[in-house]
Amino acid sequence: MTRLGRFAGACLTFGCLAAVSAATLPPQPKPAATPVQKAPFGTTKEGVAVDLYTLTNHHGMVAKVMTYGATLTELHVEDASGKPVNIVLGYDRLEPYLAGTPYFGATVGRVGNRIARAEFTLDGKTYKLAANDGPNHLHGGVKGFDKVVWRAEEVKSPTGPAVKFTYRSPDGEEGYPGTLDVSVTYTLTDANELRIDYRAVADKPTPINLTNHSYFNLAGDGSGDILGHIVTIAADKMTKVDERLIPTGEIVPVKGTPWDFDTPTAIGARIKQVPGGPPVGYDHNYVLRKTDAKGLPELAARVVEPKSGRTMEVLTTEPGMQFYTGNFLDGSLKNRNGVPYTQYSAFCMETQHFPDSVHHPAFPSTILRPGSEYTSTTIYRFGHQ
Numbered sequence: 001m002t003r004l005g006r007f008a009g010a011c012l013t014f015g016c017l018a019a020v021s022a023a024t025l026p027p028q029p030k031p032a033a034t035p036v037q038k039a040p041f042g043t044t045k046e047g048v049a050v051d052l053y054t055l056t057n058h059h060g061m062v063a064k065v066m067t068y069g070a071t072l073t074e075l076h077v078e079d080a081s082g083k084p085v086n087i088v089l090g091y092d093r094l095e096p097y098l099a100g101t102p103y104f105g106a107t108v109g110r111v112g113n114r115i116a117r118a119e120f121t122l123d124g125k126t127y128k129l130a131a132n133d134g135p136n137h138l139h140g141g142v143k144g145f146d147k148v149v150w151r152a153e154e155v156k157s158p159t160g161p162a163v164k165f166t167y168r169s170p171d172g173e174e175g176y177p178g179t180l181d182v183s184v185t186y187t188l189t190d191a192n193e194l195r196i197d198y199r200a201v202a203d204k205p206t207p208i209n210l211t212n213h214s215y216f217n218l219a220g221d222g223s224g225d226i227l228g229h230i231v232t233i234a235a236d237k238m239t240k241v242d243e244r245l246i247p248t249g250e251i252v253p254v255k256g257t258p259w260d261f262d263t264p265t266a267i268g269a270r271i272k273q274v275p276g277g278p279p280v281g282y283d284h285n286y287v288l289r290k291t292d293a294k295g296l297p298e299l300a301a302r303v304v305e306p307k308s309g310r311t312m313e314v315l316t317t318e319p320g321m322q323f324y325t326g327n328f329l330d331g332s333l334k335n336r337n338g339v340p341y342t343q344y345s346a347f348c349m350e351t352q353h354f355p356d357s358v359h360h361p362a363f364p365s366t367i368l369r370p371g372s373e374y375t376s377t378t379i380y381r382f383g384h385q
C-alpha cells in the first residue's frame with residue numbers, strides 16, 4: 001500500500017481530522033499534566049468525612065467533584081475570549097448541600113425521575129418505595145444516591161484526569177430489591193468534555209436509572225436567567241405526562257408545539273406557552289432520535305449562549321433526556337455570592353431511561369438482572385462559537 005493509501009485508510013477508520021493533524025503537524029509539546037487534587041470538604045451530620053477532587057485538563061478547564069452524592073460542584077469553562085467561569089450551580093462548602101439543594105450536580109439513583117404511586121411489581125412481587133413527591137417516588141427517594149457518601153479513587157485514563165466513585169446500595173434501600181454495586185467515573189478529557197460513565201451490578205433483579213442533575217448556566221452561575229440560551233434537541237417525540245409529571249404511556253410528536261427544539265430555538269421563546277404548572281416551564285422527557293451507533297454516545301442536544309459564545313453538546317447512550325428549566329427554583333436558595341437562585345436561573349439535561357418505565361412495558365426496560373451489567377455514558381462537550 002502507498003503512503004497515501006495508508007493515510008486514506010486511516011482517514012476512513014479514525015476520521016480525517018485526527019489523521020491529517022498526525023500526518024502533517026510536528027508533534028506539539030503538551031503542557032505538564034496537573035495532578036488530580038484531593039482535599040477535605042467537610043463532615044456529614046453522622047460524622048462521615050467528605051472529600052473534594054479537583055480535575056484540571058491540558059486546556060486549564062477545571063471540574064470539582066465531591067464524594068457526597070458523587071456530585072459535580074464546579075465546572076470552569078472558557079468563553080470565546082478565553083475567560084473561564086463556573087457554569088454550574090453549586091457551592092464551595094459542604095453545608096449548603098447538607099441543608100438541601102434540588103439535586104445540584106448530584107448523581108441521582110437508584111431510579112432517577114418518577115415512579116407513580118411509589119410502588120412497582122417485578123416478577124410477581126410488589127415493592128413499596130419511599131414516596132417523596134406527593135404520592136410518587138422521585139429521584140431515588142428520601143435518601144437517594146445524591147445524599148450518600150461515595151468512596152473515591154483517582155483512575156488513570158489516556159483521555160484526561162479521572163475520578164471513580166463507588167457505592168454499595170444495600171438490599172431494601174429506599175424500598176428497592178437487591179444489593180447494587182454502582183460506580184460513576186468522571187473524566188475531564190483534553191477535548192474539553194466532561195464524560196460520565198456509569199456501571200452497576202445487582203444480586204437480585206432491580207430497576208435502575210442513573211443520571212447527573214447538573215444545573216447549567218453557560219453565562220455563569222448567578223448571571224441571570226437562561227431564557228436567551230439557544231437549544232436544539234435531537235428528538236421529535238416526548239413522553240406525555242399528567243399534571244404530576246407522571247407519563248400517561250403515550251409517546252407524542254413535538255412538532256408545532258412549544259416543546260419542539262428540533263431546530264435551534266431560545267429557551268424563552270415559547271416557555272410561557274408550555275401547558276401545566278404553576279410553575280410553568282419545561283420539565284419533560286424527550287425520546288431521543290437514535291441512529292443505531294452500536295451503543296456509542298450520540299448527540300442528544302446542543303446549547304449556545306449567545307453573549308459569551310459558550311457552547312455545550314450533550315452526547316449519551318441513553319434513550320431519553322429530561323429537559324428541565326429550573327421551574328421550581330424560587331429564590332429561597334442563594335448562590336455563594338448571595339445571588340438568589342430564581343426560576344430559570346439554570347437548566348438541566350438529565351439523560352435517562354423514560355420516567356416511570358416500571359409501569360410501561362412498551363418503554364425501554366430499566367430492569368437489571370443478576371449476571372448482567374448496567375452501563376451508561378453521557379458526555380457534556382464544551383466549546384465556543
Ligand code: GLA
Pocket residue numbers: 102103113138245283322324328348350
Ligand atoms: C427533575 C424533575 C423536576 C424536579 C427537579 C428537581 O428535573 O423532573 O420535576 O423535581 O428534578 O427539583
